[in-house]
Amino acid sequence: MTPRSHLYARTAGVLYLVTHVTSVTAVAAYGSDALAVGVALELILAAGCLGTGILLWLLLRPFGPARAATFAGLRALEAAVIAAGTLPMLALLQLTAAGPTAEALWALHTAAFLVGQGLVISVNTVILGWLLLDAGVVPRGLAVLGIAGGALVGMSNTAQLFGLIPQGGTIAAICAVPVFAFEVWLAIHLIAVGLRPRRGQLLKRNSTTSPSRMT
Template sequence: MTPRSRTYARTAGILYLVTHVTSVTAVAAYASNALVVGVALELILALGCVGTGILLWLLLRPFGPARAATFAGLRALEAAVIAAGTLPMLALVHLTAPGPNTEALLALHSAAFLVGQGLVISVNTVILGWLLLDAGVVPRFLAVLGIAGGVLVGLSNTAQLFSLIPQGGTIAAICALPVFAFEVWLAVHLIAVGLRPRRDQLLKRNSTTSPSCMT
């Protein structure tokens, strides 16, 4: 990796960790009725999503330009939905007393969470895992974990959308664990190692280039 690419990778890894910290602490802030803090954390989360999308697009576009651009676009969409989901929470801040609108505003925020951090993230995680697998720049199991985790989260959130399982319940939390593990592992890998070809990829590239070198 070039020094610039190494910097991109480290920054992307740090931003991935930031998105996890802010997403968890935002839920805790809302639960403790610290609505303004929760909104601020979700806005930071949205910025982190955009940042990881741009940086991974820069790093991965040589291996799959269309998929890298699609991932970045979906990451931006995820950020937009998260940001939109903060609006009903801001509205709650200005309500003088709980009323019939309170439940509607909370439902809007839950819907934004379901779409942004549920359905959209499932698709972009599958695309990212697929691209990483083809590029051969992370351990194979890490890429496969991303694909499998994305599919599982997609199925889980679709089930929540149709009220087949409770939204934010135990089943949904269990289904989200593989994506959580994938993103944390990827973040650590980006920070510590970066994106380097696996040994099998190097051997494959050497085998394809050696005949041309002999002619």
Template sequence: MTPSAPSRKLATAAGLCYLLTHVTAIGAVALYGPVLHDTGYVLGAGADRRVLLGALAEILLLIGIVGTACALYPAVRRHGEASAVGYVALRTLEAAVIAIGIVALLAVLTLRRQPPAGSDPAALLTTARGLLAVHDWTFLLGPNFVCGANTTVLAALMFRSRLVPRYVAVLGLVGGPLLLATAVAELFGLYAQLSTIGALTALPVFAWELTLALNLLIRGFRPAPALRAPEGTDSTGAVGAAARGAVG
């Protein structure tokens, strides 16, 4: 008997959550421009509304990240429950690290709007730069290290379960380790986080997530192959064992 595919609703939810993460991640980077690229932002007129919209975009990003984990877990757990739990944990950790980066940028806005009484401009500038450094490190840890790890785990589960076409899983199996290697290179300063090399090495993960999302939205999950029965038993399980006992 061929097992049925997991719920189409779960596939649709996971696909929509992946698309949400892409839109909000790109939107947040664009909206954060003033605070990320103006070293004197904390002392100037500021573009606080734009930065706040960026923070809102990243909050929606967090929802999308956790949403993918919640939607995919019921579908993949029968193919490796420990790995499925690990994927949920890593995806949640990725969201938590990104949340720290959001708080760091919002703290810069607070310093600009309500600087402590008698504060020295140089001290404000130093503090703001420190908070921006926190954001930069969370960007390396969350969307690079942790994302590379959870991509690898999920791609392996998808490859094993065949819930999506094999070529989709292979994209993740290539992209995840490559993103991890890139994160290590960036950690040791071989090249900058926002560089041409960094962008190129992130493309396979981008392609994996986008292809996975479209497959889940258009086709849903494929029926998983039947789990192999223990050697010496037939597909009817207990009925076959009882029949052999009667013959014996």
């Protein structure tokens, strides 16, 4: 990896950790009625999602341009949905009393959460895991965890949207663990190691490029 690629990888890793911290603390802030703090944290979360999408697109496009661009686009969509989900919370700040309007605004925020941090993230995680697996730039287990975790959280959030399992319940929390583990592991790997092709992957790439060099 070039020094610039190392910088991109480390920055992406830090941003992944930022998204985890802000997503958890935003939920805690909303739970304690600190709405303004929750909104600020979710906006930071959205910026982190956008940043990781751009940086990983720059790093992974040589290995799969279409999938890298799709991941970045979905990451941008996730960021947009998260940012849009803060609007109902800003409206709540203007209300002086609880009631049907407040309940409707909370429902809108919950829906944005399920779509942005549920359905969209499940698809882009599967795509990212698939691309990482083919590129061979991270441990195989890490890439497989991303594919499996993304698929699992996608099924979980679909079930929550249709009322098949409780929203934010124990089942949903358990289903989210693999994606959480994938992103934390990926963040640490990006910071500590970066994206380095495995030896077997390097030999494969060299064998596919050698004929063109001879002509």
